[in-house]
Amino acid sequence: MINESVLSIILGGGQGSRLYPLTADRSKPAVPIAGKYRLVDIPISNCINSDIKRMYVLTQFNSASLNQHIKNTYHFSFFSSAFVDVLAAEQTMQSDKWFQGTADAVRQSMHHFLQNEFDYALILSGDQLYNMDLEDMIEKHKESNAEISIATYPVTAKDATGFGLLKTNEESIITSFIEKPAAELLPNWTSEVSDDMKAEGRNYLASMGIYIFNRDLLVKLMENPDTIDFGKEIIPQAIHNHKTYSYQYEGYWTDIGTIESFFEANLGLTDDIPKFNLYDENRIYTRARTLPTSKISGTILNKAVISDGCIIQAEKIERSVIGIRSRIGKESIIKNTYMMGNDTYESLHDIEVKNIENLLGVGDRCYIDNCIVDKNCRIGDDVRIEGGKHLQDEETDSYLIKDGIVVIKKGATIPKGTIIS
Incomplete structure (x- = not known):
């Protein structure tokens, strides 16, 4: 009707x-x-x-x-x-x-x-x-x-x-x-x-x-x-x-x-019964995507929302929302974070031919807390991002800190070993 x-x-x-x-x-x-x-x-x-x-x-x-x-x-x-x-x-x-x-x-x-x-x-x-x-x-x-x-x-x-x-x-x-x-x-x-x-x-x-x-x-x-x-x-x-x-x-x-x-x-x-409940008869509509199911290996998940098409090998994801096509590497810990995901995948052929050092997503051995990661970001291995009220407001080419929340800008690259804390 x-x-x-x-x-x-x-x-x-x-x-x-x-x-x-x-x-x-x-x-x-x-x-x-x-x-x-x-x-x-x-x-x-x-x-x-x-x-x-x-x-x-x-x-x-x-x-x-x-x-x-x-x-x-x-x-x-x-x-x-x-x-x-x-x-x-x-x-x-x-x-x-x-x-x-x-x-x-x-x-x-x-x-x-x-x-x-x-x-x-x-x-x-x-x-x-x-x-x-x-x-x-x-x-x-x-x-x-x-x-x-x-x-x-x-x-x-x-x-x-x-x-x-x-x-x-x-x-x-x-x-x-x-x-x-x-x-x-x-x-x-x-x-x-x-x-x-x-x-x-x-x-x-x-x-x-x-x-x-x-x-x-x-x-x-x-x-x-x-x-x-x-x-x-x-x-x-x-x-x-x-x-x-x-x-x-x-x-x-x-x-x-x-x-x-x-x-x-x-x-x-991520709450057990969220105030804004996506899990009832009043559906929220969006673009229909033919993405594969998410693949998770060896990861502890606690109060985590994982979207379609993700490849996750993290050590732990806690109180976080992980967007479509997200990739998270081995031994990484993600807490209190909204990761928007990616618009595309990188094929193994592209990675090899282009010799890409920082892949789309989060690399290995990273620690990310109190953070928003906008779409199509590349966070290298061994990056530590620790948001919180101890941080002063700041802006760089690749990220912004506002009210203790670290926002990684859309399409930004955070080189391996970077520390924001």
């Missing part, structure tokens, strides 16, 4: 500078997660699982790899109206500027959206990790006769100052909004939440940046070129004039905005 009344608009985000160097040559939605997926697969999969199969992804920075991933991944029936299309910022007769904000991105792309029949526009972020029943949110929007619905997430007082907070009445209708309030203002911004949330001290409703707009209202709101952002302008102005419903979501949700949050979200997948 396809929900013909809903059109999904997935915002690709800005330059993604806080996720640098992972965004040095790819957009945020194209950043690999969980060993085999891309961030954009999360909102797309949430839509597909909710029978919403007409989607636009809006982007303007480093969009080539995102285009390629979507083109190679999301194929629907020739007789279906389903699609996932990428819309990059483009010059038109109406505008010759880059997207200036979330609302401006939607405004500049409206002529594409209006070629489709729909009653509701579902606006999602391309850089969040969550698993939501979007169909239920749409039904609640209809039942409440709202013109706008906002997905809200109960947060604690400690976290509340970093979000836009919403206040609701007893019918879950939003009555007021404040952007990143000072701590002394918080007592006036509590909302009604479930008993489970109260027990955790999560009494404040934060906007998740997930919206439903009635089609006609969205068209009307986009007529004002001076409003460029949903969270800072459109929503605060609209709630006073248009019925706005709060859809409370209490599952796992995180905004992948920094290297630290990205790192913790990926390592969290």
